[in-house]
Amino acid sequence: MARIILEITTMPTQTTIDPKITLLTEKELIWQVILFNCNCHTFDEVIEQLVQAIGCSSATASQLAQVADQFGSVKVYEGEKESCGKVADTLGRIGLLVKVTQ
Numbered sequence: 001m002a003r004i005i006l007e008i009t010t011m012p013t014q015t016t017i018d019p020k021i022t023l024l025t026e027k028e029l030i031w032q033v034i035l036f037n038c039n040c041h042t043f044d045e046v047i048e049q050l051v052q053a054i055g056c057s058s059a060t061a062s063q064l065a066q067v068a069d070q071f072g073s074v075k076v077y078e079g080e081k082e083s084c085g086k087v088a089d090t091l092g093r094i095g096l097l098v099k100v101t102q
Contacts, residue, residue, distance in 0.1 A: 029102055031084040033077040036097040037068045045094060050076060053090035 035050075043065050050061035054077050067074040077087045081100070088098045 029081070030078055031081045031100055031102055032075050033084050033087045033091070034073050034099045034101060035064065035068050035076045035091060036073045036099070037071075038095075038097045041094065041096060043069075046096065049091055049094055049096060053077070053087045 035046075043062070046065040046068075047058055047061040050056060050064055051058060054061075056064075064074050064076050076091075077084060084100045088100050091098045
C-alpha cells in the first residue's frame with residue numbers, strides 16, 4: 001500500500017503596500033525659465049529686466065546675470081507654466097534669450 005504524504009506549508013502574511021499614483025496636471029508641474037547669455041545686452045539692462053520680471057533685488061539680479069555670463073545660462077525662475085510664460089515674456093521684451101522648460 002502506497003502512502004501519500006501531504007505537507008502543507010503556509011506563507012507568512014505579507015503586507016501589501018498600494019502605491020499612490022499622483023497624476024499632475026500640466027498646471028501643477030514645475031516649470032522653469034532659463035536665461036541664456038547673449039552678449040548683446042549690458043549687465044545693467046539684464047539686471048533691470050530681471051528685477052521687473054521676477055521681482056528680485058538688484059543684487060540678486062546681478063548675481064543671476066553674472067552666472068549666465070560665466071556659464072552660458074542660469075535658471076532665473078520656477079513655478080507654474082503660466083507664470084513662467086509671463087516671466088519669459090517680460091525678459092524677452094528687450095530681446096533677452098530665454099526658454100521655458102520642465
